Each structure stands twice: as C-alpha cells, then as structure tokens.
Amino acid sequence: MTELLKANIWADVRFYRRSKLLLAFMLVFLLLTALQSLPPLFMNSGVQSFNSLQEIVADLNFFLLILAAGMGLLVISSHLRNRSLKMVFTKPCPPEVWLLSAFLSAAAMSLFLNVVVLGSTVVLSLLWHLPVRMGLVFVSAETFVASLGLIAYLMLLAMVMHPALAAIVAIIFNADLFYQFDVWTKAAIRSGNSSFALRMVEKVFRCLYILLPIVYPFDKQTENIHSSLRVLSSEWKYLLFSFGYALALTAFCYCVSLWALKRKNHI
Amino acid sequence: MIFAQDVHVHFRTRFFRRKVRALNGLTLEVRDGDFFALVGQNGAGKSTAMYCFLGLLRPTSGKVEIMGQVPELGCRLYKDIAYLPEEPHYHLYLTVEEAIRYYSSLYGKRVSNKTINESLERLGLAQFKTLPLAKCSKGMKQKVGIAQCLIHEPKVLFLDEPTRGLDPLIVREFRETLREIHQRGATIVMNSHVLSEIEMLANRVAIIDRGKVVVQDELQNLLTLNQELYRVIFDGNGNGVVPEYLTAVERTGHLVRAFLPKSRLSDFMEAVRASGLLLHECSLKRTSLEESFFNIIKGEATLAETDNSNRAASLGSSL
Numbered sequence: 001m002t003e004l005l006k007a008n009i010w011a012d013v014r015f016y017r018r019s020k021l022l023l024a025f026m027l028v029f030l031l032l033t034a035l036q037s038l039p040p041l042f043m044n045s046g047v048q049s050f051n052s053l054q055e056i057v058a059d060l061n062f063f064l065l066i067l068a069a070g071m072g073l074l075v076i077s078s079h080l081r082n083r084s085l086k087m088v089f090t091k092p093c094p095p096e097v098w099l100l101s102a103f104l105s106a107a108a109m110s111l112f113l114n115v116v117v118l119g120s121t122v123v124l125s126l127l128w129h130l131p132v133r134m135g136l137v138f139v140s141a142e143t144f145v146a147s148l149g150l151i152a153y154l155m156l157l158a159m160v161m162h163p164a165l166a167a168i169v170a171i172i173f174n175a176d177l178f179y180q181f182d183v184w185t186k187a188a189i190r191s192g193n194s195s196f197a198l199r200m201v202e203k204v205f206r207c208l209y210i211l212l213p214i215v216y217p218f219d220k221q222t223e224n225i226h227s228s229l230r231v232l233s234s235e236w237k238y239l240l241f242s243f244g245y246a247l248a249l250t251a252f253c254y255c256v257s258l259w260a261l262k263r264k265n266h267i
Numbered sequence: 268m269i270f271a272q273d274v275h276v277h278f279r280t281r282f283f284r285r286k287v288r289a290l291n292g293l294t295l296e297v298r299d300g301d302f303f304a305l306v307g308q309n310g311a312g313k314s315t316a317m318y319c320f321l322g323l324l325r326p327t328s329g330k331v332e333i334m335g336q337v338p339e340l341g342c343r344l345y346k347d348i349a350y351l352p353e354e355p356h357y358h359l360y361l362t363v364e365e366a367i368r369y370y371s372s373l374y375g376k377r378v379s380n381k382t383i384n385e386s387l388e389r390l391g392l393a394q395f396k397t398l399p400l401a402k403c404s405k406g407m408k409q410k411v412g413i414a415q416c417l418i419h420e421p422k423v424l425f426l427d428e429p430t431r432g433l434d435p436l437i438v439r440e441f442r443e444t445l446r447e448i449h450q451r452g453a454t455i456v457m458n459s460h461v462l463s464e465i466e467m468l469a470n471r472v473a474i475i476d477r478g479k480v481v482v483q484d485e486l487q488n489l490l491t492l493n494q495e496l497y498r499v500i501f502d503g504n505g506n507g508v509v510p511e512y513l514t515a516v517e518r519t520g521h522l523v524r525a526f527l528p529k530s531r532l533s534d535f536m537e538a539v540r541a542s543g544l545l546l547h548e549c550s551l552k553r554t555s556l557e558e559s560f561f562n563i564i565k566g567e568a569t570l571a572e573t574d575n576s577n578r579a580a581s582l583g584s585s586l
Binding site for chain 2: 001003004006007008010011014015018019079082083084086087088089090091092093094095097098262265266267
C-alpha cells in the first residue's frame with residue numbers, strides 16, 4: 001500500500017511539474033504579482049507598503065486556490081481522457097489507492113506552493129521594513145485548508161463530467177450564486193409575492209446553497225484577519241473549524257469519486 | 268484459467284443512441300499453459316473481449332472469470348498478470364525510464380536499477396531513456412509496454428497486437444522471449460492480425476466474428492493437409508511449357524510454383540523424368556491459418572446473409 005501510494009504520488013508530481021497549462025498559469029500570475037510589487041519600491045510610506053503587501057497576499061492566495069483547483073481537475077481528467085488508467089488498474093493497484101494518491105499529490109503540491117508564498121510574503125515584509133504579522137501564517141494556512149476541499153470537489157466534478165463543464169460548474173454554479181438567488185427570492189417573498197412556486201424555488205436555492213461546497217466557510221469571522229493581517233488568539237479556532245469542514249468535504253467527495261470511478265463502464 | 272460465458276457488450280452511439288453490439292454471446296475458454304490467439308477482422312470484438320477479461324470493461328451480460336475470480340480493477344489477481352495494450356495508453360509525460368519504473372512499482376515491489384537498466388538494454392531503449400514518451404515513436408512506446416510486461420515474469424500475459432510498429436529484429440527477439448515464457452508455464456492470450464506470427468507461436472486459436480467465437484480449436488486442427496492437391500516447385504530452366512493440369516502457376520526466375528491434382532501425380536512425374544526438369548518440392552498442400560480464417564469468415568458471412576434474407580422473406584410473408 002505504501003509503495004503503491006509512493007509510486008503514484010511520484011508519477012503525479014511529475015505530471016504537475018511537466019504540465020504546460022499549469023506552468024503557463026503560474027507564470028502569468030507570478031508576472032502580475034511581480035508587477036504589483038514594483039510600486040512600493042519607490043514609496044517611503046509604510047502604510048502604502050502595507051497596503052501593497054496586503055493586496056499581494058490576497059492575490060497570491062487567490063491564485064493558489066485556483067491553481068489547487070486546476071491541479072485537482074487536470075490530474076483526473078487527463079488520466080481519464082488519455083486512458084492511461086488502463087496501465088494502472090491492470091496492475092495490483094486498486095482505484096482507492098490511485099484516487100487517494102492523486103488527492104495527496106495535489107495537496108502536497110498545494111502545501112509546497114503555500115509555503116513558498118508564505119516565505120515570499122515574509123521576505124517582502126522584511127524588505128519593506130514592515131513587521132512580520134501572524135496573519136500571514138493564518139491566511140496561508142486557511143488557503144491551504146480551503147484548497148484541500150477545492151481539490152477534492154474538482155476531482156469529483158472531473159470524474160463525472162467533461163473538464164470544461166466541470167470548470168464552468170465550479171466557477172459559475174457555486175454556493176455564492178445560489179446564496180444570491182436565495183437572497184433575491186426571499187426578498188421577493190417578503191415584498192408580497194408569496195406564490196407556492198416562488199417558495200419552492202427559494203427552498204431549492206437554499207438546499208443547493210447548503211449542499212454545494214463553500215471555499216471559506218468562516219469568511220465573515222476571519223474578514224478582519226485578511227484586512228489587518230493580525231490574529232487574535234480566539235480566532236485560531238476558525239482555522240480548526242475550516243479544517244474540519246474541509247476534511248468532511250474531502251471525505252464525501254472522495255467516496256463519491258471512487259463510486260463514480262468504479263461505476264464507469266469503460267476505463 | 269480464463270473463462271467467458273455468453274458475454275454480451277452493447278454500446279450506445281453518442282448522438283443517435285444507436286445500439287452497437289461489440290460482443291454478442293462470446294463464449295471461450297483458455298486453459299492453463301495455453302498460448303491462445305484471438306483472430307478476427309477489425310471490429311470483430313477481439314480487443315473488447317480482452318478488456319472484459321481484464322475487468323476494464325463491464326459486460327452488459329454474461330460471465331468472465333480469470334483463475335476462478337471475477338476480474339475487478341486493480342485487484343490482487345493482477346499481481347500475476349501483465350497486459351500490453353494495443354493503443355499506446357501510457358503516461359505520456361513520463362520519460363522511457365520513469366514509465367518502466369512506475370509501471371513496475373505498481374506491483375508493490377521495489378525494482379532495482381539494475382533490472383530496469385537490463386530491460387532497457389535488452390529492448391534497445393537505453394539511449395532513449397530520458398526521452399519523454401510523448402516524443403517517442405509508436406514502436407518505442409510498444410517496447411516500453413513490452414518491458415513493463417516482462418519485468419515481473421507474469422503467469423498470465425494479455426497481448427493486444429504486440430508486434431505492431433516493431434522492427435523485425437525486435438519482433439524476432441520478442442517472439443523468442445514469448446516462447447521462453449510460455450515454456451516456463453505462463454498462459455498467453457494474444458490478439459493479432461499477423462496470422463503467420465500466430466501460426467508460429469500459438470497452440471490454440473479462437474476466430475471471432477461479429478462479437479462471437481465462430482471457431483475455437485487447436486491450431487493444428489486448423490492447419491489441415493489437403494489430401495487432393497500437391498504443391499510443386501520445379502526448375503523451369505527457361506522452358507515456357509508447363510503441363511496444362513497444373514493450376515495457380517507462379518514463375519520467379521527459373522522457379523515455377525504450382526498446384527498439382529492428386530490424380531495427375533504420375534503424369535507429372537513422367538513429364539519431369541522425360542524433360543529432365545529439376546524438381547525442388549512436391550508435398551501435400553497445407554492449409555494455412557490465413558486460408559482457414561478466410562474460409563470460416565466467408566462461410567459465416569454467407570450464413571448471415573442467408574439468415575437475413577430468410578428473415579426478410581418471413582417478415583414479407585407475415586406482412
């Protein structure tokens with residue numbers, strides 16, 4: 001089992017390293033971040049430098065989330081579409097192990113990139129003579145935890161549908177959209193239109209909002225940390241809660257993906 | 268050892284949802300130690316049958332067993348099985364060496380560098396070991412497939428068009444290796460369009476047509492001797508006159524190849540003696556696998572046509 005996990009993770013890490021799509025995506029974001037970090041070099045104000053640092057942290061963490069989702073999507077879809085799984089499942093390597101190693105490899109890559117980003121932001125803080133705040137660690141850890149859930153969710157979508165469709169579902173039909181719809185329908189009901197159809201639609205939107213994964217389940221509670229990069233000791237618990245949520249989501253997505261993989265008529 | 272009973276595989280086409288019967292009641296048995304060949308036209312269902320044996324394709328109905336177990340993706344059964352796919356469905360982002368190492372390590376054992384290097388050397392891949400599979404030719408990918416197949420000395424080998432795209436030297440060496448593995452007791456199931464290759468290697472053959480086995484027999488029983496016809500080869504010595512009872516006459520330089528009816532054997536011998544021709548060969552004509560295959564497939568096609576016209580006639584009369 002350990003040997004199999006190691007072998008699959010080793011192959012998947014090579015896949016991420018050699019994926020031209022991921023590389024191009026990473027280069028574009030790095031270029032944008034580099035451009036963003038140029039202006040503070042010509043500023044003397046600590047406030048302006050801090051604002052720039054905060055923006056860079058937010059952008060880089062957003063980029064890491066997208067990259068993690070992309071890794072989850074690509075690792076499944078590329079193997080399914082070029083039928084290379086034939087070579088894996090005709091060896092004593094069960095789908096459970098292969099799927100777990102695909103997830104672990106994407107999580108490991110995401111952890112590595114989060115550490116690199118954290119290190120870079122710490123270096124920037126030092127270069128711009130800003131205090132290194134614990135908020136940087138919190139935001140990085142929160143991004144990593146969120147990326148675990150996203151990787152598992154995108155792996156599930158890639159398993160059951162075309163990767164382009166999976167990307168559309170993840171970007172457009174997400175919990176935020178149905179939350180907005182839910183708010184609108186509630187507002188319409190409150191304003192006097194309480195037809196049965198509208199009440200049913202509101203319930204459907206509510207259910208979809210609850211069922212679909214949320215990237216940052218405690219974003220309201222951690223809003224201040226993102227803006228000030230300071231963490232109160234009482235706020236660390238939200239990281240733990242987020243981790244619990246991500247683990248539950250990952251376990252659910254893993255089980256459904258595995259079921260879908262085993263149900264496939266043709267590998 | 269490998270057993271398939273009344274296996275049906277039906278697909279639906281993407282847009283028109285038309286039903287395609289890839290396997291239509293396939294029944295066959297491969298015995299322990301057999302070198303079994305699956306022969307058939309393109310689209311007959313050979314590869315589909317192999318996917319069913321390997322658990323890569325779930326049959327619509329019917330039963331498939333390998334060593335008494337139903338094959339499932341990645342189960343323990345595969346520790347003794349090796350598979351060489353027809354299409355190069357490999358991890359194209361890996362290099363030649365990495366691919367062999369990865370596929371070998373999926374057996375759950377560490378493979379030494381020495382074993383991998385030996386296998387690379389043996390197949391002439393050593394100088395290309397750092398080349399990504401995406402940039403390799405079809406033949407080189409096939410060699411990678413062969414290397415990963417043979418590295419663990421499997422008990423059962425599934426080979427789907429194994430010599431496709433390989434150079435003649437490697438084909439010969441591969442054939443020898445297969446013979447060696449078979450002699451050591453391995454069971455081999457092979458799909459191939461190269462009937463001469465099957466004649467050289469297999470001991471049992473199944474001919475598949477339109478998704479079902481039409482003949483399953485010992486190879487020797489399919490390569491029968493024709494008791495009524497002799498194959499003769501003689502030196503024509505520039506003499507254009509060939510007895511009129513010889514058929515299918517072929518000339519290559521001085522050599523004349525032809526078929527001789529048994530009833531005219533004494534006449535021919537007389538003619539040879541009288542004209543002083545040099546006779547190279549005179550033997551009963553052997554039916555090749557190719558001829559058997561064509562006869563069987565032609566027979567099946569005629570049967571199907573008759574069946575269809577009978578059905579149409581009965582439908583017409585009932586209307």
